[in-house]
Amino acid sequence: MWLTVYNVTKFLDDHPGGDDVLLSSTAKDATDDFEDAGHSTTARAMMDEYYVGEIDATTIPTKVKYTPPKQPHYNQDKTPEFVIKILQFLVPLAILGLAVAVRIYTKAESV
Numbered sequence: 001m002w003l004t005v006y007n008v009t010k011f012l013d014d015h016p017g018g019d020d021v022l023l024s025s026t027a028k029d030a031t032d033d034f035e036d037a038g039h040s041t042t043a044r045a046m047m048d049e050y051y052v053g054e055i056d057a058t059t060i061p062t063k064v065k066y067t068p069p070k071q072p073h074y075n076q077d078k079t080p081e082f083v084i085k086i087l088q089f090l091v092p093l094a095i096l097g098l099a100v101a102v103r104i105y106t107k108a109e110s111v
């Protein structure tokens with residue numbers, strides 16, 4: 001079976017049915033989607049503008065192997081996060097301790 005290929009990239013902004021329906025019908029046999037929308041003869045005539053060629057449907061892979069994009073190497077070692085959390089707790093405590101110490105020291109001096 002032969003399928004007719006159309007390049008609708010130039011047509012995305014101008015398609016009266018919207019770009020989302022076009023995008024959802026790309027890279028596959030969109031015959032049913034196209035027919036279900038009940039396109040007019042004007043719409044059918046317009047298709048010539050986007051005609052690319054014919055493709056043997058049997059050569060289209062039915063299963064596309066998904067290869068996930070390469071992820072940046074995440075730091076498995078959570079030490080810096082842990083240290084930051086400890087510091088967030090310790091630094092205010094140290095400042096408070098210092099303030100109390102200064103207060104006690106200055107009180108003792110003034111008496």
Ligand code: HEM
Binds near residue numbers: 015025041044
């Ligand atoms: C080159 C391919 C295409 C052309 C030139 C085209 C053109 C048009 C045109 C001119 C209209 C306005 C109504 C009319 O005159 O029929 C329309 C509406 C529409 N088209 Fe397409 N179209 C294409 C592909 C598709 C595809 C693949 C879908 C897939 C779902 C689709 C879905 C729709 C829908 C949902 C409407 C709105 C129908 C309505 O509101 O009554 N079209 N299209």
